[in-house]
Amino acid sequence: MQFFRPSSLREALEIRAAHPEAMPIAGGTDLMVEVNFGRRRPGGFLDVSRLPELREIRREGRTVRLGAGVPYARIIRELPGQVALTQAARTVGSPQIRTRGTVGGNLGTGSPAGDALPVLAAYDARVVLASATGTRTLPWHDFLLGPKRTALAPDELIVATEWEAADGPGSFSKVGTRNAMVIAIAGLSLQLDGAARRVRVALGSVGPTILRAPEAEAFGAGVLDEAGAWSDPRARVPEDAMARFGELVAEAARPIDDVRGTAAYRRHACRVLARRALAWALDDRRAAAMEAAS
Amino acid sequence: MPVTDRIAEAGKGAIVGVSAPRVDGTPKVLGEFAYGSDLWVEGMLHGATVRSPHPSARVRHVDVSGALAMPGVRHAMTAADLPAGRRYGLDYADQPVLAEDVVRYAGEPVAIVAADSAEEARAAAAAVRVDYEVLPAVTDMEAALRPDAPPVSERGNVLRHVRIEHGDPEAEADVWVEGYYEVGMQDQAPLGPEAGLAIPAADGGVDLYVSTQWLHSDQKQIAPCVGLPESKVRLHLAGVGGAFGAREDVHMHIHACLLALATGRPVKMTYGREESFFGHVHRHPARIWVRTGARRDGMLVNCRVRLLLDGGAYTSSSPAVVLNASTFAPGPYEVPNALIEGTCVYTNNPPAGAMRGFGAVQVCVAHEAQMDRLAAALDMDPVELRLKNVLHTGSVLPTGQVIHGSAPAREVLERCVALPMPSDLPAAFRDRVTLPGGAGNVGRGEHVRRGVGYALGYKNIAYSEGYDDSSEARVRLERGPHGVVATVHSAAVEVGQGLQTVLAQIVRTELGVDEVVQMGADTEVGSAGSTSASRQTVMAGGAVAAACSRVREHLFARAAARSHAGATLAGPLRLADGRVFAGDVAIGVVADLLDPPLEATEVYRHRPTARLDGRGQGDPHVMFAFGAMRAVVEVDLDLGLVRVVQLGGVQDVGKALNPRGVEGQIEGGAAQGLGLALLEEIQLRDGKIANASFTDYLLPTILDMPPVVSAIVEEPEPGSPYGAKGVGEGATIVATAAVAAALRDATGRELSRVPVTPDDLVGISGPRTSAGPAPIPDVPGPRPVYEYR
Numbered sequence A: 001m002q003f004f005r006p007s008s009l010r011e012a013l014e015i016r017a018a019h020p021e022a023m024p025i026a027g028g029t030d031l032m033v034e035v036n037f038g039r040r041r042p043g044g045f046l047d048v049s050r051l052p053e054l055r056e057i058r059r060e061g062r063t064v065r066l067g068a069g070v071p072y073a074r075i076i077r078e079l080p081g082q083v084a085l086t087q088a089a090r091t092v093g094s095p096q097i098r099t100r101g102t103v104g105g106n107l108g109t110g111s112p113a114g115d116a117l118p119v120l121a122a123y124d125a126r127v128v129l130a131s132a133t134g135t136r137t138l139p140w141h142d143f144l145l146g147p148k149r150t151a152l153a154p155d156e157l158i159v160a161t162e163w164e165a166a167d168g169p170g171s172f173s174k175v176g177t178r179n180a181m182v183i184a185i186a187g188l189s190l191q192l193d194g195a196a197r198r199v200r201v202a203l204g205s206v207g208p209t210i211l212r213a214p215e216a217e218a219f220g221a222g223v224l225d226e227a228g229a230w231s232d233p234r235a236r237v238p239e240d241a242m243a244r245f246g247e248l249v250a251e252a253a254r255p256i257d258d259v260r261g262t263a264a265y266r267r268h269a270c271r272v273l274a275r276r277a278l279a280w281a282l283d284d285r286r287a288a289a290m291e292a293a294s
Numbered sequence B: 001m002p003v004t005d006r007i008a009e010a011g012k013g014a015i016v017g018v019s020a021p022r023v024d025g026t027p028k029v030l031g032e033f034a035y036g037s038d039l040w041v042e043g044m045l046h047g048a049t050v051r052s053p054h055p056s057a058r059v060r061h062v063d064v065s066g067a068l069a070m071p072g073v074r075h076a077m078t079a080a081d082l083p084a085g086r087r088y089g090l091d092y093a094d095q096p097v098l099a100e101d102v103v104r105y106a107g108e109p110v111a112i113v114a115a116d117s118a119e120e121a122r123a124a125a126a127a128v129r130v131d132y133e134v135l136p137a138v139t140d141m142e143a144a145l146r147p148d149a150p151p152v153s154e155r156g157n158v159l160r161h162v163r164i165e166h167g168d169p170e171a172e173a174d175v176w177v178e179g180y181y182e183v184g185m186q187d188q189a190p191l192g193p194e195a196g197l198a199i200p201a202a203d204g205g206v207d208l209y210v211s212t213q214w215l216h217s218d219q220k221q222i223a224p225c226v227g228l229p230e231s232k233v234r235l236h237l238a239g240v241g242g243a244f245g246a247r248e249d250v251h252m253h254i255h256a257c258l259l260a261l262a263t264g265r266p267v268k269m270t271y272g273r274e275e276s277f278f279g280h281v282h283r284h285p286a287r288i289w290v291r292t293g294a295r296r297d298g299m300l301v302n303c304r305v306r307l308l309l310d311g312g313a314y315t316s317s318s319p320a321v322v323l324n325a326s327t328f329a330p331g332p333y334e335v336p337n338a339l340i341e342g343t344c345v346y347t348n349n350p351p352a353g354a355m356r357g358f359g360a361v362q363v364c365v366a367h368e369a370q371m372d373r374l375a376a377a378l379d380m381d382p383v384e385l386r387l388k389n390v391l392h393t394g395s396v397l398p399t400g401q402v403i404h405g406s407a408p409a410r411e412v413l414e415r416c417v418a419l420p421m422p423s424d425l426p427a428a429f430r431d432r433v434t435l436p437g438g439a440g441n442v443g444r445g446e447h448v449r450r451g452v453g454y455a456l457g458y459k460n461i462a463y464s465e466g467y468d469d470s471s472e473a474r475v476r477l478e479r480g481p482h483g484v485v486a487t488v489h490s491a492a493v494e495v496g497q498g499l500q501t502v503l504a505q506i507v508r509t510e511l512g513v514d515e516v517v518q519m520g521a522d523t524e525v526g527s528a529g530s531t532s533a534s535r536q537t538v539m540a541g542g543a544v545a546a547a548c549s550r551v552r553e554h555l556f557a558r559a560a561a562r563s564h565a566g567a568t569l570a571g572p573l574r575l576a577d578g579r580v581f582a583g584d585v586a587i588g589v590v591a592d593l594l595d596p597p598l599e600a601t602e603v604y605r606h607r608p609t610a611r612l613d614g615r616g617q618g619d620p621h622v623m624f625a626f627g628a629m630r631a632v633v634e635v636d637l638d639l640g641l642v643r644v645v646q647l648g649g650v651q652d653v654g655k656a657l658n659p660r661g662v663e664g665q666i667e668g669g670a671a672q673g674l675g676l677a678l679l680e681e682i683q684l685r686d687g688k689i690a691n692a693s694f695t696d697y698l699l700p701t702i703l704d705m706p707p708v709v710s711a712i713v714e715e716p717e718p719g720s721p722y723g724a725k726g727v728g729e730g731a732t733i734v735a736t737a738a739v740a741a742a743l744r745d746a747t748g749r750e751l752s753r754v755p756v757t758p759d760d761l762v763g764i765s766g767p768r769t770s771a772g773p774a775p776i777p778d779v780p781g782p783r784p785v786y787e788y789r
């Protein structure tokens, strides 16, 4: 078995083209588990963890570009403004896993339980892919195709994800029966975007892949509109509308029963989390406006 | 002075009664301790096991030819190749070494292979072709009792039935409360998986280094299956990474010995995490139906219990577990009338056996829920109701056994109530990580409610029902390069509970030496019995104390003879400061009296116990230890997520030989009980384990485990060494029930099943219901089935 450790993206892509049997490995926190369990026997490894191009965090205007090889621990330290993403990063595994694990790996695995993924979906993020012959950028939903199925071509590497930082608060919540080191039973990320007057909600672990809740999003944007909350953050959204929002998000879930939880509970959790997340976002916006006013 | 403030003097080894640092602590923390999985010898082969994927099937044919043709593969064996005995078991040898004509549970070993590397062995195991004819499986414990159920065992499906009749079981009461309870299948989940190394010896025998709980019981089971006399099967303890009952049964022992003897090469076998779930017995899942009757003033009148345990496919220690569960079913309370019917059945589920608490855990969940229910029905404080009925010295148990020893149940509960409560800062003002589910950022304190629950429980120490329970130890006192050294040789197994530390304390106390050397546990010394049933502090401790006392007698005799030949001694002999005194007169220096060294071997036995008669009457248990736990929990009522805020444990230990060790047992036991209350369950789907990994079998992490406050009650047990009782199980027994009670308090829900799920806490799933108690099997009396069939 061969182990490649290129020092530049260019070199990595050439190896990737020449040795499609070598699996890319970043933190190894998903891949090595598969190998240890004997579920995978890669013909080789291509270590991407030292590629400087993948370890960058860049901001250009409102655009945030997060290198695929940036571990969660760095996200928490270096991207505090991306609240939902840092909250998701904090819920991943344990300190050891957060030191090694990367968002690129989370995308590469493409599990519906990947905690960074609902955030990327709520951010309307794009995935930047490169091969020796060029680069392409896919919206997140064109990259995540199904349970552990992605659009990554055999000669490609994930280079980065990028998104436009939203004008408004956001959050990520994860329900698990244990307080750490737990695979989500349900995950939810909500992002308010005041400039676009949009509410974006994405769900993890409650469907074959990451799901958005378009009806709920439209409803949410509408009720904020009706309440005048987009222009006046102090305006209150009626309780029944908050409840209806939770209901619509729950309806967007497509959960199943498995050893970790029941479909009924997963749907229920989506309802509760959605309502809470919207309430927090409105509270945070209100608090920010009041602070700005004082 | 609180017992845990008794700390060893600086620079001196601790004696009995003061907190001693663990002798194995530093190497374990530094990662230098060698566990069974670290065993290695030049030229060793690696073994692997082929296991049945079916819970019930006929084995039509096993073809190892493909495996044998693979690179590095040295040997393969099936049932057809077994050289001698074909079955083993703790008390009843019903478990096939390798499956014969049928497999009775998913995970049952069918073939074994040995290869140059572990990788090659695993690949070879995967290449063994087994032709199965799948048969109908009995995977539900109540279904096992149906007349038309296929017989799982050759002896039918009733493993044992215990009936205990006490007073007038028809006695009427003012108030009755009725409940049905379920307990899921918990796993011991020791962090060190099963491991051992078998080395063929020049004399035709075999030396097995293995992680286990009882070397001599293993030896007895291995020898007939490898066709050797016991003297040629020598066992040596390998580092044990936790046991909790999982290592009472033989796992890879016989397989590795067979492969080693067949190949003439050392063979190592280590289970991976997944295989470990198939490689040992689990805690018995239980269904319990209880009717509790009381007078209006709260005095218990009658207790009627029907309990069913799923023993899985083979006997293991089930006969003793169902006996325990039955005798403790009403809880640590005086009840003048009772009818207890306990049944353990065979099913095609994975075998159940010993796990910390051994039957007492399951019934504690039920009897404590019943006491809370009764308190509610009587509009009485639940603690007060318990105190009104609590057992004490002189109480008569449902078996008619009178408690002659110490039984400070009242003090245990009262001390528990008095433990300091945690801060009750409202949820909204706290670090969000401390909220239920807080690490997942699921709330800002919405709908969080606190609940408090108590549980009291008890259990027997050491072996019961007339078992000849003994422990041997050898102690040698000699001059070493730096002074007097005592060497202890005992086959008692350290599983991480702190036994070696306690034994060293005993030697220091008895012989006044500072330097104590402990020989590795092996079968070169007589049996110490099992490290289970909370028994080794009493049993191995008793043996070591007895051997020390014999050595001391010899020493005194030598001192008297050498110094005062013929003269009258100035008083009784005693040891102090390395010298032998007669009264206040020093008559000899210990170091000068040890040529030749002094040695003694002693066997300790506890007082005999008796079997139950046909009405379940008798004197089955040696002594009892009581424990109480208070759980404070917070529940997010919308999400059904829980944070246990604090566990407060009090344990009755007779005498705390190493108080810090007792605290450790309380904390660890509390964690294991919390696990069963909230997280830990082997999920079976048609007899197959669906979550055989630490990804899906969830153990509590440091973020789930709250601070534990504890207190130790010392009321010496008459006749026991130092007045000690065992300490290993008390907290585990009560923690699950206490957490469940606190969850009921917080949510107002019935919660009749553990582990409690978020679905239960938000009401998606209601309390478990039952169409009525399971039928009582038609078998005679309480004797173990293997005796009367």
Ligand SMILES: Cc1cc2nc3c(=O)[nH]c(=O)nc-3n(C[C@H](O)[C@H](O)[C@H](O)COP(=O)(O)OP(=O)(O)OC[C@H]3O[C@@H](n4cnc5c(N)ncnc54)[C@H](O)[C@@H]3O)c2cc1C
Residues within 6 Å of the ligand: A023, A024, A025, A026, A027, A028, A029, A030, A031, A032, A033, A048, A054, A068, A069, A091, A092, A093, A094, A097, A100, A101, A102, A103, A104, A105, A106, A107, A108, A109, A113, A114, A115, A116, A152, A156, A157, A158, A159, A181, A182, A183, A184
């Ligand atoms: C104990 C433990 C706890 C965990 N807890 C969580 C949790 O709470 N939440 C969660 O979401 N996950 C969790 N995980 C899973 C894992 O840590 C995450 O999915 C992590 O993001 C994976 O990143 P990695 O860099 O380690 O990926 P790797 O294991 O290195 O790779 C994962 C996959 O992505 C591919 N890949 C990696 N980088 C690239 C690239 N640049 N281009 C193309 N393909 C690539 C690999 O080929 C592989 O298929 C846990 C894992 C463990 C072992």
